[in-house]
Amino acid sequence: MHRAHSTPIVVAGDLAGILEARFGRGWSASPEGWTTPRGTILLRLPPDTPARVEIAFHLGSGSGRQPMGMTLDRRPVALLPAEGRRPEGETGSYLRRCRSTLPPGESRLDLCCTDPLEEIEISGTPISFHEYTCTLPPDLFARHRRVQEIVHLWNPFFTGRVRILDVGGGPDILRAFLPHAEIELLDPATGDHTAGTGYDVVVSLDTLEHVPPDQRADLLRSIRERGRAAIVGAPFRSRAVAACEALVDHRLRKDWGLDHPFLREHRSHGLPVLSETVESLGGEGRRTLVLPGSFLPAWSFWFLSSFAPIPDLTEHWVRLNTRYSEAFDTEPAYRHFVVSAPPSWIDPLTAHFSSPASPPWEALLEAQIDFLALLARLAREHEGCEKERDRLAAQLDTLRIVGDNRREQLQALTELRARQEAYIEGLEAQNRALTEEKAELADRLDRLRHPLRTLWKSVRKG
Numbered sequence: 001m002h003r004a005h006s007t008p009i010v011v012a013g014d015l016a017g018i019l020e021a022r023f024g025r026g027w028s029a030s031p032e033g034w035t036t037p038r039g040t041i042l043l044r045l046p047p048d049t050p051a052r053v054e055i056a057f058h059l060g061s062g063s064g065r066q067p068m069g070m071t072l073d074r075r076p077v078a079l080l081p082a083e084g085r086r087p088e089g090e091t092g093s094y095l096r097r098c099r100s101t102l103p104p105g106e107s108r109l110d111l112c113c114t115d116p117l118e119e120i121e122i123s124g125t126p127i128s129f130h131e132y133t134c135t136l137p138p139d140l141f142a143r144h145r146r147v148q149e150i151v152h153l154w155n156p157f158f159t160g161r162v163r164i165l166d167v168g169g170g171p172d173i174l175r176a177f178l179p180h181a182e183i184e185l186l187d188p189a190t191g192d193h194t195a196g197t198g199y200d201v202v203v204s205l206d207t208l209e210h211v212p213p214d215q216r217a218d219l220l221r222s223i224r225e226r227g228r229a230a231i232v233g234a235p236f237r238s239r240a241v242a243a244c245e246a247l248v249d250h251r252l253r254k255d256w257g258l259d260h261p262f263l264r265e266h267r268s269h270g271l272p273v274l275s276e277t278v279e280s281l282g283g284e285g286r287r288t289l290v291l292p293g294s295f296l297p298a299w300s301f302w303f304l305s306s307f308a309p310i311p312d313l314t315e316h317w318v319r320l321n322t323r324y325s326e327a328f329d330t331e332p333a334y335r336h337f338v339v340s341a342p343p344s345w346i347d348p349l350t351a352h353f354s355s356p357a358s359p360p361w362e363a364l365l366e367a368q369i370d371f372l373a374l375l376a377r378l379a380r381e382h383e384g385c386e387k388e389r390d391r392l393a394a395q396l397d398t399l400r401i402v403g404d405n406r407r408e409q410l411q412a413l414t415e416l417r418a419r420q421e422a423y424i425e426g427l428e429a430q431n432r433a434l435t436e437e438k439a440e441l442a443d444r445l446d447r448l449r450h451p452l453r454t455l456w457k458s459v460r461k462g
Contacts, residue, residue, distance in 0.1 A: 009041070013123040015051060020044040021122060024108070041109040041120070043102060050104050050132035050176060053124035057096045060116040068113040072100055075137065076307055093118070101127070101135045101314070105172040129176045134321045135314045138302040139294060140173065141321045143205050143233050146293050146329065146337055148177040150231060151201060153348050154341075158200055165199045165226055167219075168207025188219055199227035206335070208234040208272050210265055216272055220280035229341035230281055233293060235266070236274040240296060240332050248300050256307055274336060281340035288340050289349055292333035299334035 009021045024040035045051055057068070070077050080097045102124075133141060151162065164183045166174050175183045184199075188211060202223045211219055223230050235241050245263055252258040274290070282288040294302075302320070339349060 007117050007119060009120045009122065011122050014125045015053065015122060018045060018049060018126065019051065019053075019102075019122060019124075021120075039111065041111060043107045043109060043122075045102055045104050045107075047104050047172065047175070048179070049126050050129060051102045051124050051126045052099075052131075052135075053102055053122055054097060054099050055109075056121040056123075057111075057113070057117060058093070058119040058121070059096060059113065060093055060118055068096055068111075068115070070098065070109060070111045072109055073103075073107055074110075099314075101132055103132065103172050103176060105175075129179050133173075133176050134318045136173070136317065136321070137306040138317055138320045138325065139299060139306070141317070142294050142302075142325050142328065143335060144173055144177045145321075145325060146233070146291070147174065147203055147205065147231055150337075150339065150349060151178060151181070153352055154201070154229070154345055157345055162200045163198070163227075165202045167202060167204040167223060168210075169203065169205065174203065174205075197226050200229065202227040202230045204231070205233045206235070208232060208277070209269065210262070211269070213269060213272075217276075217280060220277060224281050224286070224340060229339070229345055231337055231339050232277060232281065233335055233337040234277075235271055235335050236277070237271040238274075241271065241334060244296050244300050244334060248303055251304055252307065255304075258307065274338070277338050281338055285342060286340045287343045287346040288338060289346050289353075291329070291337040291339065291349075291353055292331050292335075293329050293337055294334040295328040295330050296332045296334050298328040 009023070011017075011019050011021055021041060021043050024042045059068075068079060070079065077098050077100055080099075082094045082096055084094055133144070136144075151164070155162075162178075162181045164174070164178065164181050165186055166183055167186045168188050169185055172183075172185075175181070188204075188207060204219075204223055208216060208219065220232070223232060235245075245266060249260065249263045252260055252263075278288050278290065339346065
């Protein structure tokens with residue numbers, strides 16, 4: 001059901017005229033308030049413009065503020081603590097803010113809130129593709145950076161603008177890593193696997209494992225036949241990967257109460273077999289090369305950290321992506337890339353990737369130390385917030401005592417006023433009685449004076 005409520009979405013600052021925002025499916029409302037507390041907000045940027053945004057939700061509250069949650073393109077987004085909207089006005093109004101980056105093209109914001117949503121304000125600035133890619137979750141960054149590296153090594157084999165088909169990709173993330181390429185997207189669940197050929201490179205990242213096992217061979221055949229070269233990245237079946245996913249799934253359930261749909265689908269479908277994938281993509285003038293990606297302990301660390309409810313987590317991701325990502329492309333790996341291409345294309349990859357990689361343990365340790373430093377900073381901020389909360393609580397207690405004293409004083413003054421009013425009322429009653437007595441005496445005096453005047457006149461005449 002579409003939403004019929006009149007809540008405005010205001011796009012402010014540098015994004016005005018660039019960002020389009022509208023309510024999607026799932027919302028419904030009545031004049032009294034929300035009847036469906038969740039729905040989708042669709043955000044669209046130009047195809048060549050990512051942006052850093054802050055979204056402010058203006059909410060009203062009745063008896064108390066209700067929980068609120070949101071995801072951006074199915075990834076959790078941390079909300080900043082609630083803040084008063086108008087301290088001097090309506091006490092129930094408050095703000096919830098979040099900060100994130102939006103990819104070029106369309107993004108989907110899924111929101112769940114039960115308090116009345118009065119206004120949504122979106123502000124921010126456009127950023128470069130490089131700035132955008134560095135803010136991605138490390139696992140997402142690593143797989144696309146690997147494709148970027150391979151395609152750059154193949155540049156001598158391309159004439160003109162390279163054409164790439166991204167099978168199962170979105171939302172335009174690969175375009176941010178390869179902005180000069182002509183990239184088309186194909187959803188394997190709905191797209192025609194046979195239409196369209198002649199691509200330079202066909203890419204499929206973390207899609208194969210989500211395809212039902214009986215359809216994987218057809219998908220791989222389509223990927224192989226559509227272009228001159230293919231890059232298929234996925235987690236493949238192994239005891240180490242299964243154990244790592246089981247551990248991550250357990251922590252997600254225990255720590256955040258999440259049943260991750262992708263991990264659930266991995267279990268139901270079963271992960272693809274690496275040897276079968278290599279066989280499907282090889283032969284007929286093609287050579288294959290298998291490259292590791294995402295050092296297994298680092299992947300579990302990355303994946304779990306992306307669900308941590310830390311508002312400034314992207315700062316840590318930028319450090320991970322820019323300082324440590326390349327060090328983690330080693331065995332044992334969570335993901336492998338099967339590259340299928342003409343032999344002359346494989347040679348430069350073999351030469352480039354055959355140099356011995358430095359052990360990832362030092363980089364992993366440094367990354368974890370960075371993360372611990374971030375947690376330490378947040379702990380200090382939390383301690384500061386607790387101290388501020390205690391200070392405000394003490395101030396509130398003092399104000400309550402002052403308020404109680406003021407109420408006692410007011411009660412005493414009210415009682416004194418009542419006594420004074422009663423006393424004044426008594427004086428007014430006495431005054432009225434005296435006035436009446438005075439009038440009565442004046443009347444008696446007039447009556448006494450009348451016969452005396454008559455007698456005096458008679459005496460004078462006589």
